[in-house]
Amino acid sequence: MAETNKISAVQRISDIYEANRLKIGEGLPDWINNSRQSALDAFQRMGIPGFKNENYKYTDLTRLFERETFRRAFQPDEFEVDLKDVFSCDVPEFDTHLILVVNGWYDESNNLNKSFPEGVIIKSFQKAVTENSNLVEKYYGKLAKAVDDPLTALNTLFAQDGIFIYIPDNVHIIKPIQLINILRSEDDLFVTQRNLIIAGKNSEAKIMFCDHTLLPQNFIVNNVTEFEMDEDAVIDIYSIQNQHNKTANLTGLYIRQQRGSQLVTNSISLHGGIIRNNLNLSLDGEHAAAKICGLALTDKNQHVDNYTFIEHCKPNCQSNQLYKNILDDSSTGGFTGRIHVAPHAVKTQAYQRNNNVLLTNAAKMNTKPQLVIDNDDVKCSHGATVGRINEEALFYLQSRGINEKEARLMLMFAFAHEVLAEIKVDKLRDVIDKLVNKRLRGEVSKCHSCAMDCIRY
Amino acid sequence: MLVIKDLYAKVEGKEILKGINLTVNAGEVHVIMGPNGSGKSTLANVLAGNTNFEVTRGTVTFNGKDLLEMSADVRAKEGLFLGFQYPVEIPGVSMVNFLKTAVNEHRKYRDLPPLSAGDFLKLMREKKAMVQIDSQLTNRSVNEGFSGGEKKKNEIFQMAMLEPSLAILDETDSGLDIDALRIVSNGVNMLKTPNNATILVTHYQRLLDYIVPDFVHVLYLGRIVKSAGKELALELEEKGYDWIKKELGE
Numbered sequence: 001m002a003e004t005n006k007i008s009a010v011q012r013i014s015d016i017y018e019a020n021r022l023k024i025g026e027g028l029p030d031w032i033n034n035s036r037q038s039a040l041d042a043f044q045r046m047g048i049p050g051f052k053n054e055n056y057k058y059t060d061l062t063r064l065f066e067r068e069t070f071r072r073a074f075q076p077d078e079f080e081v082d083l084k085d086v087f088s089c090d091v092p093e094f095d096t097h098l099i100l101v102v103n104g105w106y107d108e109s110n111n112l113n114k115s116f117p118e119g120v121i122i123k124s125f126q127k128a129v130t131e132n133s134n135l136v137e138k139y140y141g142k143l144a145k146a147v148d149d150p151l152t153a154l155n156t157l158f159a160q161d162g163i164f165i166y167i168p169d170n171v172h173i174i175k176p177i178q179l180i181n182i183l184r185s186e187d188d189l190f191v192t193q194r195n196l197i198i199a200g201k202n203s204e205a206k207i208m209f210c211d212h213t214l215l216p217q218n219f220i221v222n223n224v225t226e227f228e229m230d231e232d233a234v235i236d237i238y239s240i241q242n243q244h245n246k247t248a249n250l251t252g253l254y255i256r257q258q259r260g261s262q263l264v265t266n267s268i269s270l271h272g273g274i275i276r277n278n279l280n281l282s283l284d285g286e287h288a289a290a291k292i293c294g295l296a297l298t299d300k301n302q303h304v305d306n307y308t309f310i311e312h313c314k315p316n317c318q319s320n321q322l323y324k325n326i327l328d329d330s331s332t333g334g335f336t337g338r339i340h341v342a343p344h345a346v347k348t349q350a351y352q353r354n355n356n357v358l359l360t361n362a363a364k365m366n367t368k369p370q371l372v373i374d375n376d377d378v379k380c381s382h383g384a385t386v387g388r389i390n391e392e393a394l395f396y397l398q399s400r401g402i403n404e405k406e407a408r409l410m411l412m413f414a415f416a417h418e419v420l421a422e423i424k425v426d427k428l429r430d431v432i433d434k435l436v437n438k439r440l441r442g443e444v445s446k447c448h449s450c451a452m453d454c455i456r457y
Numbered sequence: 458m459l460v461i462k463d464l465y466a467k468v469e470g471k472e473i474l475k476g477i478n479l480t481v482n483a484g485e486v487h488v489i490m491g492p493n494g495s496g497k498s499t500l501a502n503v504l505a506g507n508t509n510f511e512v513t514r515g516t517v518t519f520n521g522k523d524l525l526e527m528s529a530d531v532r533a534k535e536g537l538f539l540g541f542q543y544p545v546e547i548p549g550v551s552m553v554n555f556l557k558t559a560v561n562e563h564r565k566y567r568d569l570p571p572l573s574a575g576d577f578l579k580l581m582r583e584k585k586a587m588v589q590i591d592s593q594l595t596n597r598s599v600n601e602g603f604s605g606g607e608k609k610k611n612e613i614f615q616m617a618m619l620e621p622s623l624a625i626l627d628e629t630d631s632g633l634d635i636d637a638l639r640i641v642s643n644g645v646n647m648l649k650t651p652n653n654a655t656i657l658v659t660h661y662q663r664l665l666d667y668i669v670p671d672f673v674h675v676l677y678l679g680r681i682v683k684s685a686g687k688e689l690a691l692e693l694e695e696k697g698y699d700w701i702k703k704e705l706g707e
């Protein structure tokens with residue numbers, strides 16, 4: 001039964017591709033469109049990710065894909081309204097370079113007249129393919145290989161647009177770049193988004209992804225970002241996942257770091273029905289360092305699964321992972337932390353920690369470290385805990401006159417804050433602190449006066 | 458103020474308190490001594506509302522109200538304070554946030570508006586000076602990385618901030634060097650008024666060099682088997698508990 005369904009979902013998706021291949025490939029060069037055939041083969045070979053795939057052990061997507069008969073947006077949807085009226089992230093003093101992406105498409109009309117520091121390019125991926133073909137061709141599909149992952153194969157099959165960012169050598173962008181991914185459709189929608197980010201030598205930037213839903217329809221997002229960091233680049237990537245619970249957000253982030261580069265990533269999952277974050281990091285130059293963090297707060301039937309694969313390819317690199325989950329109601333979570341240290345990658349330091357708090361008996365967390373270390377000269381550690389709220393600490397707070405509910409919130413917030421403390425932009429940390437606090441309180445975790453209501457649905 | 462009648466309590470199915478009777482009036486200092494395992498800490502925790510302990514019989518009234526009906530936080534807001542034998546480290550919860558929340562919860566309970574940030578800091582400075590706690594400690598997470606002595610001083614500091622009518626100090630003196638002991642005792646003495654009362658649970662007479670009790674009680678096998686004035690403590694220090702056990706016919 002399961003076998004026939006699996007085939008049918010793959011077949012249906014293949015049929016969608018075949019029927020629309022001209023529309024999908026329109027305006028894109030052959031070298032991109034030609035990569036779709038091998039992606040299709042890879043997708044058909046691997047199938048829909050489910051329990052049988054070791055990497056997707058904790059997130060079975062077969063049911064999700066069997067049921068969906070969602071529309072595909074092969075071209076940007078037309079909107080009558082100015083999205084700035086609908087969406088306003090006017091956190092005081094939190095000044096960013098704001099970029100809007102709607103249903104996976106770079107929103108030309110709302111991104112006009114943007115000014116960036118000299119030489120910085122931020123534009124539609126589709127445009128970049130022709131206007132900056134030398135850059136795109138050099139990096140496209142080099143990190144995110146269709147043969148390695150079914151969701152990446154699926155993305156490569158349908159990829160049309162997304163964001164392209166290029167930061168030239170020695171350019172430091174002070175204001176954070178804020179990419180707002182908006183889902184807005186009158187019918188259920190399957191969104192494909194492909195991003196490419198290139199950070200030049202000694203460049204510096206902070207990039208923030210905010211994922212939101214504007215309408216209560218069902219959404220599936222299949223998002224892949226390739227990110228090249230050249231020597232000594234210093235980049236922070238923050239991701240706020242705040243979509244309603246009828247959304248499945250499937251993201252693949254592929255990063256390669258060159259010598260001396262420094263990376264921080266921090267993904268904060270607040271709302272969303274199914275969230276699967278794949279993070280693949282290759283430390284491919286000596287003295288590269290990465291701090292990889294994640295926090296997920298889940299309730300109801302939410303599912304959040306973080307999968308990381310850190311490859312230490314060169315000596316003297318450091319990676320440090322901290323992932324935390326607080327799970328309420330019947331929500332479920334997963335964490336898989338794969339680390340591979342290559343034979344010649346001596347003096348590697350690779351640390352990993354995953355701490356989880358279950359608030360109910362029905363909540364469930366799966367956690368799995370996977371360390372493969374191929375030389376002796378390394379410092380590696382990993383630790384995972386799944387526990388409950390510390391009852392002793394709870395009584396201590398209560399004995400000082402703090403009621404149980406408030407005391408629990410204080411302890412949860414304290415637990416979560418360790419991840420938030422890694423956010424280096426003070427204003428942003430304050431904003432996220434407030435969001436997390438509201439989320440834990442079960443209040444609407446809207447970003448200040450933002451018009452969106454992410455937990456209504 | 459506090460009237461305990463025929464109190465029985467158990468923890469993990471085991472009966473620890475077996476008929477406690479004790480009355481504490483405003484302005485009094487009571488000392489509870491007794492051999493290890495006699496139920497001293499259990500009594501302190503039961504009074505503070507620790508739900509790991511189950512009261513099976515008896516009554517406790519506190520300022521005329523049924524104490525056992527109240528949750529731990531309400532007991533605190535009614536004016537009861539427990540100084541912990543082992544104060545818990547709570548990483549990530551800052552001392553300032555913790556105390557501000559606690560103080561304002563107390564104020565809310567009494568229909569008072571919350572303290573402004575400025576007034577709160579002023580109050581904190583004042584109380585810190587009073588109990589001589591290191592200024593740096595209040596910039597950290599609750600008890601995190603505090604030494605044993607610092608944790609105990611922190612208990613007295615919290616007591617000063619919350620101004621309870623009844624303070625139960627569970628072995629607050631153990632693990633303290635002489636200087637810390639003096640600071641803690643001074644704190645207790647300074648906070649003493651004719652309107653509040655203190656119950657000290659202790660093993661050592663030396664605390665009583667600094668704090669003069671009105672009553673000394675010996676707790677043994679879950680019951681108060683002897684009560685007298687401060688001279689009883691000296692006698693216990695000298696002779697141990699065996700003579701009491703003999704008196705009880707053991």
